[in-house]
Amino acid sequence: MNIIRETKSICPECNKVLPATVFERDGKVWIEKNCPDHGKTKELYWGSYEMYQRASKHSMRGRGIDEPYIRKEVVNCPSDCGLCKDHLTHTNLANIVVTNRCDLACWYCFFYAKRAGYIYEPSLDQIREMAKNLRNQKPVPGNAVQLTGGEPCLRDDIIEIIKIVKGEGIDHVQLNTDGIRLANDPTLARRVREAGTNTIYLSFDGLTPETNPKNHWEIASILENCKSAGMGIVFVPTVIRGMNDHEVGGMVKFAAENIEVVRGLNFQPVSLTGRLTRAERDKYRITIPDVIKRIEEQTDGEIAKDDFYPVPCTGPVSEFVEALTGRVHYELSVHFTCGAATYVFIEDDNLIPITRFVDIDGLFEYLTEKAEEIKKGKNRYWVAIKVLSKLKKFVDKEKQPKGLNLSKIIFNTLLKHNYKELGEFHHKSLFIGMMHFQDKYNYDIERVMRCGIHYLVPDGRIIPFCAFNVIPEWYRDKIQREFGIPIEEWEKITGRKIQDDFYIRGKQEVIVK
Numbered sequence: 001m002n003i004i005r006e007t008k009s010i011c012p013e014c015n016k017v018l019p020a021t022v023f024e025r026d027g028k029v030w031i032e033k034n035c036p037d038h039g040k041t042k043e044l045y046w047g048s049y050e051m052y053q054r055a056s057k058h059s060m061r062g063r064g065i066d067e068p069y070i071r072k073e074v075v076n077c078p079s080d081c082g083l084c085k086d087h088l089t090h091t092n093l094a095n096i097v098v099t100n101r102c103d104l105a106c107w108y109c110f111f112y113a114k115r116a117g118y119i120y121e122p123s124l125d126q127i128r129e130m131a132k133n134l135r136n137q138k139p140v141p142g143n144a145v146q147l148t149g150g151e152p153c154l155r156d157d158i159i160e161i162i163k164i165v166k167g168e169g170i171d172h173v174q175l176n177t178d179g180i181r182l183a184n185d186p187t188l189a190r191r192v193r194e195a196g197t198n199t200i201y202l203s204f205d206g207l208t209p210e211t212n213p214k215n216h217w218e219i220a221s222i223l224e225n226c227k228s229a230g231m232g233i234v235f236v237p238t239v240i241r242g243m244n245d246h247e248v249g250g251m252v253k254f255a256a257e258n259i260e261v262v263r264g265l266n267f268q269p270v271s272l273t274g275r276l277t278r279a280e281r282d283k284y285r286i287t288i289p290d291v292i293k294r295i296e297e298q299t300d301g302e303i304a305k306d307d308f309y310p311v312p313c314t315g316p317v318s319e320f321v322e323a324l325t326g327r328v329h330y331e332l333s334v335h336f337t338c339g340a341a342t343y344v345f346i347e348d349d350n351l352i353p354i355t356r357f358v359d360i361d362g363l364f365e366y367l368t369e370k371a372e373e374i375k376k377g378k379n380r381y382w383v384a385i386k387v388l389s390k391l392k393k394f395v396d397k398e399k400q401p402k403g404l405n406l407s408k409i410i411f412n413t414l415l416k417h418n419y420k421e422l423g424e425f426h427h428k429s430l431f432i433g434m435m436h437f438q439d440k441y442n443y444d445i446e447r448v449m450r451c452g453i454h455y456l457v458p459d460g461r462i463i464p465f466c467a468f469n470v471i472p473e474w475y476r477d478k479i480q481r482e483f484g485i486p487i488e489e490w491e492k493i494t495g496r497k498i499q500d501d502f503y504i505r506g507k508q509e510v511i512v513k
Contacts, residue, residue, distance in 0.1 A: 153177055177203070315333065438470055459483075
């Protein structure tokens with residue numbers, strides 16, 4: 001055993017906070033903890049120690065928040081979430097659950113109403129207050145919200161919800177959906193777009209009915225309706241070992257074929273909820289390096305593992321912009337094992353990762369160096385001129401895709417703060433990301449303290465994803481039960497039955513097992 005670091009975790013049986021060890025064995029990274037009441041648990045943490053070491057070089061410590069949403073002398077992570085003074089990352093993306101009703105029933109889902117026994121649907125006033133709370137966060141006001149569920153399109157007032165969130169100053173609104181209603185209502189994509197939605201965050205688990213039974217038959221209509229509305233889509237595949245991991249490369253190619261409407265993919269290795277045996281966890285467990293390796297294999301090396309960088313690699317960009325402007329800036333300071341990403345361009349049916357024509361490491365090192373010069377008193381305008389003259393050095397014009405002037409885009413974004421061309425960059429490229437949410441078996445409190453995806457809840461708290469969903473008895477279920485109503489009461493008030501929500505394809509309810 002090669003010990004990497006000591007951290008804290010929780011017992012998957014009783015939630016007791018325990019000392020934990022992250023270590024390397026046989027080229028993989030594991031986490032182990034020992035509960036005095038329930039024994040030892042060893043779980044795969046990352047499928048490649050080599051990739052873990054490379055990613056760890058980009059680790060950064062975020063500034064956290066200036067005004068914690070709870071104030072206690074002693075903070076016991078993760079039992080005091082809300083956020084707290086020890087949290088290291090401001091909200092990068094805020095989730096608002098608008099309903100726990102769903103029209104599907106996927107076995108790996110975190111939650112849905114039929115299983116919970118109650119309906120949780122915050123009022124419009126509560127949603128408005130949540131958005132205001134996010135905007136009041138300091139030093140960096142939250143500016144991105146995902147409306148999620150359940151299935152948010154089951155809310156009859158979803159258009160009004162979008163307008164409310166947008167009206168509170170939220171720059172980016174994304175709608176997390178299975179797309180069923182986008183397929184069956186040709187006007188819905190246009191209406192959510194006009195209301196202020198920027199992106200459809202679309203569940204998409206594979207290319208065949210076997211791997212994607214939830215919306216395989218509806219995908220063509222979803223793409224067509226969103227394209228007609230000028231609405232961009234990000235595919236969100238939940239990747240499960242032995243079930244759909246053989247199609248990740250094909251999903252990338254399918255997205256590339258539809259780049260006019262598909263802006264990217266965000267692969268999510270499955271979070272194993274509930275009580276599972278060691279054999280069951282080994283059967284389904286897949287980690288970020290495993291997914292990346294499969295993409296490399298299934299694209300014949302067009303996209304390679306070294307093309308991916310961990311999320312906090314962007315720290316030098318934030319640091320430079322802050323030094324140049326003298327103002328605090330949005331930063332992605334999540335834990336380096338939480339996610340990874342790359343950008344890919346399509347030219348003559350070839351996939352060209354950005355790393356093939358941009359010296360990413362050199363550019364980041366240069367920006368860090370220039371940020372330090374400004375901090376030490378060098379005139380920021382002279383530094384800006386220097387950066388302008390050097391940007392082309394990091395871009396290989398011969399290998400750069402035709403029609404792309406990346407040096408100009410970087411200059412306008414970093415120095416002129418003109419984000420219009422950055423938007424054009426996103427339209428020309430395909431984002432390929434990974435985000436692995438934790439479960440009780442691989443829980444690492446260091447990751448929780450750096451979480452950048454948070455939930456807004458009606459009691460005013462802002463709660464990290466991997467506290468909210470992984471320990472539902474403390475957070476998600478407790479809060480939603482408090483602010484929800486029993487299904488029977490909801491049915492009496494609305495005059496509807498919850499089973500009426502279930503999507504019927506032919507004569508069968510769509511239950512994804």
